[in-house]
Amino acid sequence: MKKIILFAGALLASGVANATYFQAPEMDDAKVVNPDSTGFTFTDVKIIPTTPVKDQNKSGTCWAFSGISTIEDDLLRRGKGELDLSEMFVVRNAYIDKAKKYIRTNGQINFAQGGSFEDVLEMTRRYGAMPEEAYAGLNYGEKKHSHYEMADALKSYLDAVMRNGQRTKKLTTAWLPGFIGILDAYLGAVPENFTYKGKTYTPQSFAKEIGIEPDNFEIFTSYTHHPFYEKFALEIPDNWLWSENVNVPLADLQAITDNALDKGYTVFWGADVSEGGFKWTDGYAVNPAEKEEKDMTDSELSRWVKLSDKDRSSERFKIKGPVKEKEITQELRQQGFDNYETTDDHGMVIVGYATDQEGNKYYKVKNSWDTNQVYDGFFYVSVPYFLEKTMNIGVRKEAIPASIAKKIK
Incomplete structure (x- = not known):
């Protein structure tokens, strides 16, 4: 992941080197601005x-919140009602599978x-789902998610298990129950059965009953270091699952997004x-364009040449309304990825599109902050x-334009 930076106050780091998606910035009502x-x-x-905005708070689990939201929105679109599904049930199962792979x-x-x-899709495929009311994952005296201590404890525990296993050439039979015990202490043990709206379910039967369809989603990216219209495992640290994305040209990435929205699907x-x-x-x-000296007035240029490189960079982001933006090419996008300028920071949900006062198009995005x-x-x-x-998008397969779908190998 990209280094943690500051914007609009402190962004909370996940506490692990090369750690993952940004967490919610700490804010209060006094920081809320007037749109004007x-x-x-x-x-x-x-x-x-779309279902209501949630709060991941001090946890690096935006991928679970955005993935679950995408599934909730799909169920809402298909007439299944507004459901509030448990993100922490997905997070817990992902931790267990990730731990096994880490040791191996x-x-x-x-x-x-x-x-x-893909983690959300795969965990749902393997283990089912639960409603938030049956598994909130708050078993440690907090009203909101705060995973600093738990994440450090899990990682330290696994490293100790691994060191001992490498030394003795044998893993103890207690290591996995011990790991699950930490999760139970913080998130709570998962009940074998739970009651929801008067009916008893297992996680698997609940997922089937409400109609979750993980196999009917596809994930897309757009980079030139792999062939277009083929799948590859995106080379980012958080892809521990080694899941594959369909690689498409940049214009197709936008076309898939636009087509999904036009047809009534939200987009991961x-x-x-x-x-x-x-x-x-x-x-x-x-994404403001770089300032060009040739476009400046004499007074602007006189001030500009006296600025340091750092101040010139910050000038680009002093924004007071619609600005001239960069022209993005496939080559520029690839360069940003290869040079660690574009990194895998955060998962959200695109829920529509809008225009500004000058007619420029924007995507409307739901966050989990x-x-x-x-x-x-x-x-x-x-x-x-x-x-x-x-970095990538996720959509229902029905939302893929037919002209693009037929090219995918």
């Missing part, structure tokens, strides 16, 4: 029904809080949110930001 002060006026054009690979995979949309969005143009408290993310923000937990992402800083 941002310089932007957004008009929603197409908005897909001698610690050569990333063991941290982060993950991907994995992206880099550590850029200067990502303004969470102001409710937008833009609570609602104490200018647009109650939503924000607007410009197309140039999306094109350069998207």
Whole structure:
């Protein structure tokens, strides 16, 4: 992952080296801004029904919140009602499977809080699902998620198990129950059965009853170091599952997103949110073009040449409304990935699109950083930001344009 940076106050690091998705910034009501002060006026054009904004709080589990939200939205679209599914049931199962792989690979995979949309699909496929009321994952005296202590304890425990196993050439039979015991202490033990709306379920029977369909989703990315229209395992630390994305040209990545929204599907969005143009408290993310000296007035140029390189860089992100943005090419996108400039930071859900006061298009995005923000937990992402800083997207297979689907090998 990209180094942790500061924006709109302190972003909370996950506490693990090379750790994962950003966590929610600590905010209070005093930091909520007035939309009129941002310089932007957004008009929603197409908005897909979505379940309420949640709060991952001090946990690096945005992948679970955004993945579960995508599934909840799909169930809502299919007439299954508004469900509140448990993110921590997915997180718990992912931790167990990740721990087994970490031990088997001698610690050569990333063991941290982060993950991907495919983790949500795979854990649901393997283990089912539970409603939030049956498994909230808050068994440690907190009202909101806070995973610092648990994540450190799990990683330290596994490293101790691995050192002992390497020394004795044998793993004890207690290591996995011990690991699960830590999860039980923090998240709570998973009941074999639970009652929901007067009916008793197992996690598997519940997932089947409500109609979760993990096999009917596809994940897409867009990079030139692999062939287009074929699958490959995206080379990012959090891809411990080694799951594969379909690789498509950049124009197709946008076309799939637009087609999904037009047809009434929300879209999982994995992206880099550590850029200067990502303004969470102001409710937008833009990708300003570099300032060109040839476009400056004499007075602007006189001031510009006296600035340090750092100050010139910060000038690019002093935004007071719609700005000229970068033209994004496939080559520029690839360069950003290869140079660690675009990294796997955060998982969110695209729920529609809008325009600003100058007619520029934006995607409306649901976050999992609570609602104490200018647009109650939503924000607007410009197309140039999306094109350069998207890591991957996840959509229902029915949302893929037919002309693109037939090219996929």
